[in-house]
Amino acid sequence: MANGGPVEHGYPHLETVQAAVTALYRRLSYDVVRTFSTSVVPADVAFCDTDDLHLGAQRVAREIVGHFRLPDARLIVGFREMTHAANVELAAGPEYFVELNDRFRTHRGDIGAALAHEVAHVYLHRLGLAFPTTAENEILTDTVTAYLGAGWLLLDAYREHGGASQKLGYLTPEEFGYVLAKRSLFFGEDPSVWFTSPQAYTAYGKGMDRARRDGQQPPLTAAGWAGRRRYAHDRRRAADSPAGSASGSAASAAGSAYAFSSGPGGLLRVTFPCPVCHQRIRVPVKGRVRARCALCRTVLECDT
Numbered sequence: 001m002a003n004g005g006p007v008e009h010g011y012p013h014l015e016t017v018q019a020a021v022t023a024l025y026r027r028l029s030y031d032v033v034r035t036f037s038t039s040v041v042p043a044d045v046a047f048c049d050t051d052d053l054h055l056g057a058q059r060v061a062r063e064i065v066g067h068f069r070l071p072d073a074r075l076i077v078g079f080r081e082m083t084h085a086a087n088v089e090l091a092a093g094p095e096y097f098v099e100l101n102d103r104f105r106t107h108r109g110d111i112g113a114a115l116a117h118e119v120a121h122v123y124l125h126r127l128g129l130a131f132p133t134t135a136e137n138e139i140l141t142d143t144v145t146a147y148l149g150a151g152w153l154l155l156d157a158y159r160e161h162g163g164a165s166q167k168l169g170y171l172t173p174e175e176f177g178y179v180l181a182k183r184s185l186f187f188g189e190d191p192s193v194w195f196t197s198p199q200a201y202t203a204y205g206k207g208m209d210r211a212r213r214d215g216q217q218p219p220l221t222a223a224g225w226a227g228r229r230r231y232a233h234d235r236r237r238a239a240d241s242p243a244g245s246a247s248g249s250a251a252s253a254a255g256s257a258y259a260f261s262s263g264p265g266g267l268l269r270v271t272f273p274c275p276v277c278h279q280r281i282r283v284p285v286k287g288r289v290r291a292r293c294a295l296c297r298t299v300l301e302c303d304t
Helices: 014-028 030-034 053-067 108-127 134-147 152-156 173-187 198-214 225-240
Strands: 074-080 086-088 095-101 159-161 164-167 259-262 268-273 280-284 288-292 299-303
Touching: 014 030, 014 134, 014 173, 053 074, 053 108, 074 108, 086 108, 095 108, 108 134, 108 152, 134 152, 134 173, 152 173, 152 198, 173 198, 225 259, 225 268, 280 288
Parallel strands: 074 095
Antiparallel strands: 086 095, 159 164, 259 268, 268 280, 288 299
C-alpha cells in the first residue's frame, strides 16, 4: 500500500498481467468467465462514517464473497497496525480471517477495495490457481480481481494530491486501467462511471488506449500501415529463410509479437497472441483468414 510515497506508473508487470488473463480463462473456461458479466456496484459496498465499523466491514465482506460465488466462505474481519493494506489467512475454510490496516478505521470508503483483493486470494486458493512466486501471485490476484468485476474498487482507491498519495494493490494505476479496459471491451461494461477519483479515471483512459492497441497488431486486419509494412517485410524474410522461420518485432514491451514457422509440407504459419485472452493462435499464411480463439471464443479477422 503506497501511503504518501511515490506511486509507480507505466506497465512494468504487463507480461505477467497478460499471462494471468490467459491462466484465468484456462482455469475457469469461457462459460464461467461470462458469468461475471456484472461488476460489484457502489451501493453494495457503500460504507458511511456512521455505520458500525465491524458490522459494516462484515457486510461488505459478505457482498464481495457473494460476488465471487463463494457462498460457504465466511470472512472474519479485524483491524490492526500493519505495513500492508490487508492480509488473509488462507486456511482450509470455510472461515477465513482477514486483517485490515488500522488506517481503514478512518478511511472506510476504501474497505471494499482492500477486501476485494483478499477475497480474490481466497477464490484463487480454492481454484488452486497460483503462479510460482509471491510477487507474481499478487499480480495474478489483482488481475483476477479486476477482470472478474471487483477490481475497479482498487483503482478508485488510487489518489494523488500534491505530495500525498494512496494506492492499493500491486498493479500500477495504468495496469489496473488496462485490465479494467480488457474487461470493458469483453463485457461491454464501463466502470469509469463509478470512479470517485479523477486519477483513476485518467489511468483507466490510458489503460483503454493500451488495451485497444492489442487489437491493432498484425496480422489482424485492424493493424495500422506501419505494422502491416513491418509484417510484410518479416513475412518475406521468413519465406526466404532456409529454416522457414523468423520472428516479428515486438509489438510492445510485454513481448506480444507474431512469429513465423514452417508447417507440414513447408506451409508457412504465423502465431500471434489473441488480443482478448493472450492465448497464442496459429494460422496458415495465405492472405485473408478468419481465426477463432479456442480459449475465449473471439473471432479474429486476419490478413496473413
